[in-house]
Structures are given as C-alpha cells and as structure tokens.
Amino acid sequence: MKKGNGQLRLEKQTVIFEAALKVFRQKGFHKARIADIAAQAGISYGLVYHYYRNKEGLFNAILNLWWEDLYRLMEETQRGKEDLYQRLRKIILYFLDTYQNNPDLIHIFINEISRSSSNLKPRLEYFKKFMVITEGIMADGQEAGCLRQDIEAHYLTYIFLGAMETFISVMVYGNQKIKNDQQKERITTSLLEVFLHGAQKSGQEGAKL
Amino acid sequence: MKKGNGQLRLEKQTVIFEAALKVFRQKGFHKARIADIAAQAGISYGLVYHYYRNKEGLFNAILNLWWEDLYRLMEETQRGKEDLYQRLRKIILYFLDTYQNNPDLIHIFINEISRSSSNLKPRLEYFKKFMVITEGIMADGQEAGCLRQDIEAHYLTYIFLGAMETFISVMVYGNQKIKNDQQKERITTSLLEVFLHGAQKSGQEGAKL
Amino acid sequence: MKKGNGQLRLEKQTVIFEAALKVFRQKGFHKARIADIAAQAGISYGLVYHYYRNKEGLFNAILNLWWEDLYRLMEETQRGKEDLYQRLRKIILYFLDTYQNNPDLIHIFINEISRSSSNLKPRLEYFKKFMVITEGIMADGQEAGCLRQDIEAHYLTYIFLGAMETFISVMVYGNQKIKNDQQKERITTSLLEVFLHGAQKSGQEGAKL
Amino acid sequence: MKKGNGQLRLEKQTVIFEAALKVFRQKGFHKARIADIAAQAGISYGLVYHYYRNKEGLFNAILNLWWEDLYRLMEETQRGKEDLYQRLRKIILYFLDTYQNNPDLIHIFINEISRSSSNLKPRLEYFKKFMVITEGIMADGQEAGCLRQDIEAHYLTYIFLGAMETFISVMVYGNQKIKNDQQKERITTSLLEVFLHGAQKSGQEGAKL
DNA sequence: TATGAATGAGGGTTCATTCAT
DNA sequence: CATGAATGAACCCTCATTCAT
Structure with a gap:
C-alpha cells in the first residue's frame, strides 16, 4: 500500500528539519550551509527549497x-x-x-x-x-x-x-x-x-x- | 608641538577600535563588514589592515x-x-x-x-x-x-x-x-x-x- | 536519447579545462583570473568552483x-x-x-x-x-x-x-x-x-x- | 669628510638592489612585495620609490x-x-x-x-x-x-x-x-x-x- | 518530487603606489 | 632623504537561491 503524499511530504520535511537542527547546532546559523543540511539529510540541496522557503525559513x-x-x-x-x-x-x-x-x-x-x-x-x-x-x-x-x-x-x-x-x-x-x-x-x-x-x-x- | 608618530598611530588605532566596537555591536561579528567599520571610523577599508591583521584580529x-x-x-x-x-x-x-x-x-x-x-x-x-x-x-x-x-x-x-x-x-x-x-x-x-x-x-x- | 549527467558534467569540465589551458598559457598562473577562464569558457565564474576546488586545483x-x-x-x-x-x-x-x-x-x-x-x-x-x-x-x-x-x-x-x-x-x-x-x-x-x-x-x- | 650625495644615493640604491635580488629570487616577481624588499634592505618601503620608479622598474x-x-x-x-x-x-x-x-x-x-x-x-x-x-x-x-x-x-x-x-x-x-x-x-x-x-x-x- | 548545474551578489584580503610630514 | 599612513583597485572564493530537466 502506497503512503499518501502528505505523509511522505511530512516525513521528508522532518528529515530535513532534524538535519537542520543538527547542522545549525554544530555550525551556527551563519556558517551552516544549505548543502550541509541537505547532505546530513541525505538529499540534494535543491530539495530543501521545496519544503522550506529559504534558509531563514528553515x-x-x-x-x-x-x-x-x-x-x-x-x-x-x-x-x-x-x-x-x-x-x-x-x-x-x-x-x-x-x-x-x-x-x-x-x-x-x-x-x-x-x-x-x-x-x-x-x-x-x-x-x-x-x-x-x-x-x-x-x-x-x-x-x-x-x-x-x-x-x-x-x-x-x-x-x-x-x-x-x-x-x-x-x-x-x-x-x-x-x-x-x-x-x-x-x-x-x-x-x-x-x-x-x-x-x-x-x-x-x-x-x- | 608635534605629536609623536606612536601617539598618532595609537589614536587612529583607537578610532578604528571604537568604530569596530560600534559596528560589531550593531551587526554582530558575521554581518559586520570591514567596510562598515572603516566607514564608521571615517577611513578607507584598507587602513584597517594596517592596524589589525584581519577581522578576527580586530x-x-x-x-x-x-x-x-x-x-x-x-x-x-x-x-x-x-x-x-x-x-x-x-x-x-x-x-x-x-x-x-x-x-x-x-x-x-x-x-x-x-x-x-x-x-x-x-x-x-x-x-x-x-x-x-x-x-x-x-x-x-x-x-x-x-x-x-x-x-x-x-x-x-x-x-x-x-x-x-x-x-x-x-x-x-x-x-x-x-x-x-x-x-x-x-x-x-x-x-x-x-x-x-x-x-x-x-x-x-x-x-x- | 538523453545523455547521462556524468557525461554532461564531464563535458563542461572539459570546456573549463580547455579554457584554463588557454588562459594560463596567455597570462601565466598569477595573472590568469578565474573570471578570464570563465569568460573564455562562456560560463559564470562561480561555476568553475563546481568543477575545481580553486585556481590552484584547476x-x-x-x-x-x-x-x-x-x-x-x-x-x-x-x-x-x-x-x-x-x-x-x-x-x-x-x-x-x-x-x-x-x-x-x-x-x-x-x-x-x-x-x-x-x-x-x-x-x-x-x-x-x-x-x-x-x-x-x-x-x-x-x-x-x-x-x-x-x-x-x-x-x-x-x-x-x-x-x-x-x-x-x-x-x-x-x-x-x-x-x-x-x-x-x-x-x-x-x-x-x-x-x-x-x-x-x-x-x-x-x-x- | 662628508661623502657626496651621489655617493650616498648610489650606496642606498645598491642596498635596495641587492635586497630585491634576494627577495625576487626567493618569492618570484609576483609574490615579492615591495615591503619585503624594503625590510630586507632595512629601510622603509616608501624609500624604494625614491630610487626606482616602481616594482617593475626595480x-x-x-x-x-x-x-x-x-x-x-x-x-x-x-x-x-x-x-x-x-x-x-x-x-x-x-x-x-x-x-x-x-x-x-x-x-x-x-x-x-x-x-x-x-x-x-x-x-x-x-x-x-x-x-x-x-x-x-x-x-x-x-x-x-x-x-x-x-x-x-x-x-x-x-x-x-x-x-x-x-x-x-x-x-x-x-x-x-x-x-x-x-x-x-x-x-x-x-x-x-x-x-x-x-x-x-x-x-x-x-x-x- | 528530485537533482545539481548555474548564477552572481557579496565580502575579506593584499599590496602597489602616493603623499603629507 | 626618509617614513609609513592612507588609499582603493583587484581578485579569490563562498554559498544562497533559481531553474531546466
């Protein structure tokens, strides 16, 4: 059975969120790069912008x-x-x-x-x-x-x-x-x-x- | 009476220092630009590097x-x-x-x-x-x-x-x-x-x- | 038939490489600017850094x-x-x-x-x-x-x-x-x-x- | 007896020249700084310009x-x-x-x-x-x-x-x-x-x- | 959704050169 | 002669963001 899209979206968003949590903690807001967060989340950095408006939004x-x-x-x-x-x-x-x-x-x-x-x-x-x-x-x-x-x-x-x-x-x-x-x-x-x-x-x- | 050069040097250094104090306070380290500090001090940005090694040093x-x-x-x-x-x-x-x-x-x-x-x-x-x-x-x-x-x-x-x-x-x-x-x-x-x-x-x- | 991305990546890298070859020859390492190489390659200078770590690496x-x-x-x-x-x-x-x-x-x-x-x-x-x-x-x-x-x-x-x-x-x-x-x-x-x-x-x- | 100015000028020029020789050898033309040469010669870097038009001239x-x-x-x-x-x-x-x-x-x-x-x-x-x-x-x-x-x-x-x-x-x-x-x-x-x-x-x- | 190529604003830093003192 | 403060052009590099595929 396929999961609903909303469910998937939420999951991926959560993954990004938690990756961001980790990276922002390690590097601070300014030094944290979107690429770092994406790498931590195991996704491409472009995808971050599907779930969050921008770095500030995240x-x-x-x-x-x-x-x-x-x-x-x-x-x-x-x-x-x-x-x-x-x-x-x-x-x-x-x-x-x-x-x-x-x-x-x-x-x-x-x-x-x-x-x-x-x-x-x-x-x-x-x-x-x-x-x-x-x-x-x-x-x-x-x-x-x-x-x-x-x-x-x-x-x-x-x-x-x-x-x-x-x-x-x-x-x-x-x-x-x-x-x-x-x-x-x-x-x-x-x-x-x-x-x-x-x-x-x-x-x-x-x-x- | 002519001031000693050391005196002058110290004064200018102090001007930069105080400009930096102000700008770092307003913008924080990351957002503060050397150019801002220089402008605040009323000098060219290159001069900052005569008195301080770099932003970090300042x-x-x-x-x-x-x-x-x-x-x-x-x-x-x-x-x-x-x-x-x-x-x-x-x-x-x-x-x-x-x-x-x-x-x-x-x-x-x-x-x-x-x-x-x-x-x-x-x-x-x-x-x-x-x-x-x-x-x-x-x-x-x-x-x-x-x-x-x-x-x-x-x-x-x-x-x-x-x-x-x-x-x-x-x-x-x-x-x-x-x-x-x-x-x-x-x-x-x-x-x-x-x-x-x-x-x-x-x-x-x-x-x- | 769509080319593989790796293929494309390789091609662009080659374009930059050959542009660099030309510019480094003309100007020498020190006088060659990344901007020159990018211009020669017909790309923006930022892209050079996607394919090579820096000027030295290139x-x-x-x-x-x-x-x-x-x-x-x-x-x-x-x-x-x-x-x-x-x-x-x-x-x-x-x-x-x-x-x-x-x-x-x-x-x-x-x-x-x-x-x-x-x-x-x-x-x-x-x-x-x-x-x-x-x-x-x-x-x-x-x-x-x-x-x-x-x-x-x-x-x-x-x-x-x-x-x-x-x-x-x-x-x-x-x-x-x-x-x-x-x-x-x-x-x-x-x-x-x-x-x-x-x-x-x-x-x-x-x-x- | 005071040396003639021409004599002095020549001597200082020679000191600079030899300092330049040393520094250019060590660092190459591009990386050699006028300041390095002056330091090597034991003079202020401004003085270099009294004896030589510019870096290229030296x-x-x-x-x-x-x-x-x-x-x-x-x-x-x-x-x-x-x-x-x-x-x-x-x-x-x-x-x-x-x-x-x-x-x-x-x-x-x-x-x-x-x-x-x-x-x-x-x-x-x-x-x-x-x-x-x-x-x-x-x-x-x-x-x-x-x-x-x-x-x-x-x-x-x-x-x-x-x-x-x-x-x-x-x-x-x-x-x-x-x-x-x-x-x-x-x-x-x-x-x-x-x-x-x-x-x-x-x-x-x-x-x- | 997902990718990553592509862009370019932005900022730090260097250093030759000038010039007031 | 001599100093070194002052200037600013020049250039490398980063990275957020966009977008074609």
Whole structure:
C-alpha cells in the first residue's frame, strides 16, 4: 500500500528539519550551509527549497518549535492551580528535559537565540513574551505572599531565568550530559533553594558576611 | 608641538577600535563588514589592515580588552581582604559600570561569546577562567561559613553569574540606560539580596509556597 | 536519447579545462583570473568552483594531465625492447606531437614549472622523476656500450633534455607552428645527431677547433 | 669628510638592489612585495620609490644588470680571436661563475626570465638577441669548417644553450653549490665534449645503436 | 518530487603606489 | 632623504537561491 503524499511530504520535511537542527547546532546559523543540511539529510540541496522557503525559513521553523513548546508549557503552568514552587520547578524541568531529549534544540536556543545579535529584532519579541509570562508568575507569588515584595517582579524574573540559563549554558558549552534523574533533581533543587531561600548559611541571618 | 608618530598611530588605532566596537555591536561579528567599520571610523577599508591583521584580529582585540579588564578586577578582588558581600558587589558594579561607560563592549560580550571563525575554544577558555575565579570566591565564602555548604560552589557560581548576566542582557536588549547611581544601587542590592537571602518572603521559612 | 549527467558534467569540465589551458598559457598562473577562464569558457565564474576546488586545483589538473601522459610514455619506453636511438626519438616526438596537438599544454609546461602558490616542491618532484627515468635510459645505453662512459649519466641527461626543451621553448616563444612532418623529422634528427655524434665536422676529430 | 650625495644615493640604491635580488629570487616577481624588499634592505618601503620608479622598474634594473653583463661578455667573445672551443667555453664559464658569485641573479634568470610567461614580451627581445649572437658564433664555426653544416646554425644554438641552461637549472632547483673549480671544469668539459663530439661511444661510429 | 548545474551578489584580503610630514 | 599612513583597485572564493530537466 502506497503512503499518501502528505505523509511522505511530512516525513521528508522532518528529515530535513532534524538535519537542520543538527547542522545549525554544530555550525551556527551563519556558517551552516544549505548543502550541509541537505547532505546530513541525505538529499540534494535543491530539495530543501521545496519544503522550506529559504534558509531563514528553515531556521524559523526550528525557532517556532522551540517557542511554541515553551509557550504551551507556560500556558499550562499558568492555567494550573499549582503553587509557586511547582511552577518554577516545571519551568526548570522543561529546560532540563529538552536538554536531555533534544540537545540540538537547546544548543541552538543558547547560542542562536539567547546569545545572538544578528537578526535579533523579531526574535527579541519572543523572548520578551517569555519573560513577561514568567514575570506574571512572580507577581502572582508576590500577591499570594510567597515572595518578597521589596524587589520588583521583573528583577526576580531576571535572577531566576538568568540562573537557570547559565546552568544550561554551562552544560551546553561543556558538552556535559545529564547522567541521571538524580542530577536533574540536584540542579533543580539547588536553583530553587538558592532562589527562594538564599545562598547564605542558615543561622547567619543578619550576621556580617 | 608635534605629536609623536606612536601617539598618532595609537589614536587612529583607537578610532578604528571604537568604530569596530560600534559596528560589531550593531551587526554582530558575521554581518559586520570591514567596510562598515572603516566607514564608521571615517577611513578607507584598507587602513584597517594596517592596524589589525584581519577581522578576527580586530574582534579579538575587543574581546581581549574586555577580558583583561575583567581579570584585573578579579585579581584585585582576590587580593583584597574584603568580605564576600563586598567582593560580589564589586563584580556586579564592574559589569554595571562597564555597561554605563562602554555599552558596546558589554553588548558584544553578551552576544558574541560563542562566535568565532572556526574554534570557539579560546573564548570559552576565557569564560571558564572567569568562572573558576568566581567559584574560588564562593568556595572561600563556604569555608568562612558565610555560604551554605549543601550546594556545590560551582552551582552557586552559575546562579550568581547567570542572574547578573541576565540583568545586563535585559538592559542591553532593551537599550535601557542606567539613569542614575540609585538604579545601579537597586539592581546590585536586589541581586545580592536574592542570591544571599533568597526571594522568599521572610517569615515564610518552611511554609508552603 | 538523453545523455547521462556524468557525461554532461564531464563535458563542461572539459570546456573549463580547455579554457584554463588557454588562459594560463596567455597570462601565466598569477595573472590568469578565474573570471578570464570563465569568460573564455562562456560560463559564470562561480561555476568553475563546481568543477575545481580553486585556481590552484584547476592548474594542478592541467599539470597532472601533462605529467601522467609523459609518465605513461616513459613507462612504455622503458618496457619496450627498442634500442637507445628509438627510445630517445620517441621522447622527442612525444614533445613535438604534444606541441602540435596541444600547444597550450606544452607552453604551460615550459613556462610554469616553477610557479606554485607556496611550495614548488611537488612540481619539482615530478620533474625529478622524469629526469631519473631519462637517466635510467642513459645508464642503460652506457651499459650496452652505446654511450660513452666517461661522462656521468645524469650529465648526459641534462644535455639531452636541455637541448630538446630549448627547441620546444623557442618554438613556443616564437609562436612557430610545426608545418609538416618533415620539419618534425629534421628537428628530431638534428637533436639526435648532435647529441650522439657531436656537432663537430666529421674528419676534424682531434683537430684544433 | 662628508661623502657626496651621489655617493650616498648610489650606496642606498645598491642596498635596495641587492635586497630585491634576494627577495625576487626567493618569492618570484609576483609574490615579492615591495615591503619585503624594503625590510630586507632595512629601510622603509616608501624609500624604494625614491630610487626606482616602481616594482617593475626595480625588476628591470636587475634584468638589465644580467643582460648587460651577458652582452658585454658576448661582445668580448665576438671581438676576440679565439677559436670556437674557447668561445663556447667562455660562455659556459660565465654562467657558472655567475652561479657562484651571484646565485640570486642566475636564479632569477632561470625562474623569471627563462621560464616565465608573464610580461614576457619585452624580455623576449633580450633573449632573442642573446640567441642571435650565439647563432653568429655557430655560423662562424660552420664557415671556419669547425662545425658540421648539415645542421642549421640556430639548431646548433638551441642544443648548446639548452644543454647549458638545463645544467644551471638543475643546480638552481636542487640548491646545489659548486664545490670547487674541478666541478666547474667537469661540467664545462662534459658539455663541450658531448656538444662537439657527441655522446656516442667512440669507435661506434655508424654502428647500430 | 528530485537533482545539481548555474548564477552572481557579496565580502575579506593584499599590496602597489602616493603623499603629507 | 626618509617614513609609513592612507588609499582603493583587484581578485579569490563562498554559498544562497533559481531553474531546466
């Protein structure tokens, strides 16, 4: 039985997509060549243009996957009735899970989205939206009396996201693997612990550092 | 009185350097053209090659300035007798001061860390060294009993640096100006407060979030 | 009937090759521009890079053709049972035939031997090998008692090849055509006569010159 | 006592000239940079243009030295009453002496004059003149009954000069030094022997090779 | 669908030459 | 005389994109 054309199209498109994921990660957007991606996908480079408008379009497809998944998570998080701790935990775990399951994707996020000035304008909006949602979570926490109110919600956001991003970055740059769930747990706990309770040794409250 | 040639040479080199700073910031390494930099400097593009070996060399000169200054600060910090709070405060203020005085430089630092012609290794090495020094400060803090020891020193480092970097990034991306010293103070305090004492509302210790 | 793609590819490659042959001959390696070659071939310059890695690669392809053909001849010559006279005659005729059929090629051989991007080593190696083979022929002649033994075989080689090469060079520089087989015969005979029997008027042996 | 300016000018010019000799030999005309020559001469590159019109002019000065010296020798040779053997011997020794005393010069002759297609037009004339003079010597020899007349005088010229040039070329390419006068003598004798008496083993006259 | 030949804009780099000092 | 800063023509090469087959 012959597969439907749509099915075939989808498959080939996926092959190209994943090849692009790999090549963009290895070389970065500018140095990645369509020919590299085609070779990785095992097709001719002309074919790429049947499935994607151009290099930019292919790259955007990857970005969309990233942001859509992230937004979906964020919306779920917002809709849910969970407390602040669980919500922040979910965000961290989302990044760590993606790091495990799709390291190319998060590599690209770190290198090409989070840290890249080229063609930044449109991408910045995505980033801002993500920050705004996170800020909402922080504000909720402040309203609920869980978070201190003497620090602006967006400051709390920067601190939280920045700390997390650096964890991921270090792993990405160091090509570290996440060995097991324990490690994921330790990272998550460390992040939340310090963010929520601080790095200061307990009992030192108010003492001179 | 005639200026020495060395003086003149230095001046022109500086003009090119600053033009490069601006153009690299605006366009990123890949999209920045030597011709752009020359135009910005008000010279012909050929002259750039009298002062710098090539585009890469010019870019590296910029990065070196950044890292050398940063290392100088870190060494001062290490040599000093100050307590943990003052040390971390100095690091943050260094970034904020640089942001005020040389926003292009810090922009490039934020955006172009992973950019390099072929091997980003050398630049990562710079970064790692910076992290190692910071980790030393954290370890000192743990030994001195100022910082909790149930979280690894390098985790503390990631959280601290990541949080700070994101503050800067947000300002960079948003083209925000630091209006006055008060704002610098507020940012510094917020960062240190959360890092050291946590974001959790005091009195909530142990309470359900 | 549709031609195979390989066939087409080969054809176009040949067109470029022959254009290069012509341009390299006219301008020499350094002054020959890829754009010239492309124009000569009636294609865009970018296409040259589909068939050859770069200018150097294209040039090497030409040299390889020359050397491979020459080596093929030399090996045939060595395998054959012919006497010295026939062997030397074959070598001369090979050069003269090539001059007739592919004057560009021999022009390049004559002019560009020492030309190379950085290291002329590889090309000299080719030349040396050619000389070594010829020297073998001379040594055979000495062993067989056909050639005088009071002069080293490689000296005989220099004299023979040098004389021949200059014949060709003069024709190349003077843009002389070989008009007919008689001329070829005369050149060959003159060379062999002088090389083998000397330029001295017979009967003058030992007389004062 | 202060030297006259003309004296100084001459000295500096000579320094540049000799630097050029060295650099042109090492890199060839195209790859030799004025900056290289100036550095070799220990002066600034702008100064080169005070003494020579441009790169081409500097190169021509070298060529002129070569050709003028060679012509001087040839004229002396022609004016003298020496026999053919002595004349040819003088030519060979001139090349070998120059190889000993000014290897850069003869290197350039071999690489840039004898074998070079670029800017060849004007240089070719020099070469032709040299050949014409040599041909005159050969014709004299034929008239005097010293050389066989069944071979055209210019053929004899090609054979003689070609053989000699290849000797020099091999030494140049192989970076061989002339160790002593004996070697010079052996080369000269071998060349003249083969050219005049032939390579064939004596007593084999007419025998099948 | 699929291929890869073909195009040409674009940019880095070199270096001879000029000229103000 | 001497310097070397300054200029810009020249040219190699890359690679995204198009399109005939």
